[in-house]
Amino acid sequence: MKAIVWQGKKDLRCEEVPDPTIEDPKDAIIRITSTCICGSDLHLMDGLVPSMMKGDVMGHEPMGEVVEVGPEARAKGLNVGDRVVVPFQMTCGECEQCQKHNFSLCQRTNRNADLAKALWGDTTAGLFGYSHITGGFAGGQAEYLRVPYAATTCIKVPQTGEDEKYVFLSDILPTGWQAADQADIQDTDTVAIWGCGPVGLFAILSAKIMGAKRVIAIDDVPERLEMARSIGGIEVMDRKGIDVNHALKDMTGGHGPDKCIDAVGMEAHGPNMFLDAIDRVQVAMKLETDRPPVLREAIMAIKAGGTLSIPGVYGGLTNQIPFGAIMNKGLTIRTGQTHVRKYADDLLRRIDEGEIDPTFLITHTVPLGKAPEMYKTFREKQDGCVKVVLKP
Known part of the structure; x- marks a missing residue:
């Protein structure tokens, strides 16, 4: 599949990488239909977040369609064909922090928790596409994405309505x-x-x-x-x-x-x-x-x-x-990093009722392959660029 890959400071490329596969019964595979460039991605591009490695897949604001589901995720109600937004953090739904709705502090989903503890004194949740301090998970600026803890992480959205209406539930709206x-x-x-x-x-x-x-x-x-x-x-x-x-x-x-x-x-x-x-x-x-x-x-x-x-x-x-x-x-x-699931249901309701129209800030919609040049446009605030939506 195609993905946006970090190859060093200020060096992002659209490359072919292996398709993701189910690795755990809690996993799901999402076919990405829309994904975005976030301001915090620029910190990675600029080399300011430690522990990025060459070949890391970028992105943490995706949405799409479930195309494969592990048995434990299916048992919790996630099914092939569901349309979902994927928050930037993974949540187990069961640990002490998740029970307090501090979802960005999930104690189970960061597989490099010891690294996070060494830098910050305790761990964050696992984050998509955001360095090995937060788990080293592949991000969502790609054609497909593996989502660990999928049933408790993904936000189901209506099957109708343009992606742009919902994709910002992944991060910037909450x-x-x-x-x-x-x-x-x-x-x-x-x-x-x-x-x-x-x-x-x-x-x-x-x-x-x-x-x-x-x-x-x-x-x-x-x-x-x-x-x-x-x-x-x-x-x-x-x-x-x-x-x-x-x-x-x-x-x-x-x-x-x-x-x-x-x-x-x-x-x-x-x-x-x-x-x-x-x-x-x-x-x-x-x-x-x-x-x-x-x-x-x-x-x-x-x-x-x-x-x-x-x-x-x-x-x-x-x-x-x-x-x-x-x-x-x-x-x-x-x-703090945002506790996306804490606000998701309320914000989804406000979108569907018309109180919030998140689409007003979109300035650029481009194919995934143009992401490296759009990163530079966004970074330099050129061409009136405020928000970029990528289409795999």
């Missing part, structure tokens, strides 16, 4: 929703959201649905700001040439937003050229792995007693974090 949910939004809150990429756009939409009094979207890419503006009922801030912290204070009576969301993550850039340069040097020298200017900015901008939600991906170490501000302002910080 990620944006969880970002807003973790902020504990009240109807008196002003919410500032850094980043108007796909996750940021869904966080903006979610904050609005959850009843925030004001939503302020922050970015510096014109087409992304315009897409945020199209959501309606929000305020848009172009961060170019301004002091975001001072601007937010001016907009909020001098104290800052009640809630902040960092939807950018580890490859952010900021207005302070000196700090940006320091970050880039420290990353190059392996003194830190992540560039955190948005995180710093949000910590300083937020109102005392506020809540900072972080859906943006961070992988390792970050420097010059103003922890004194976190402590002295009494901030609450909530983070």
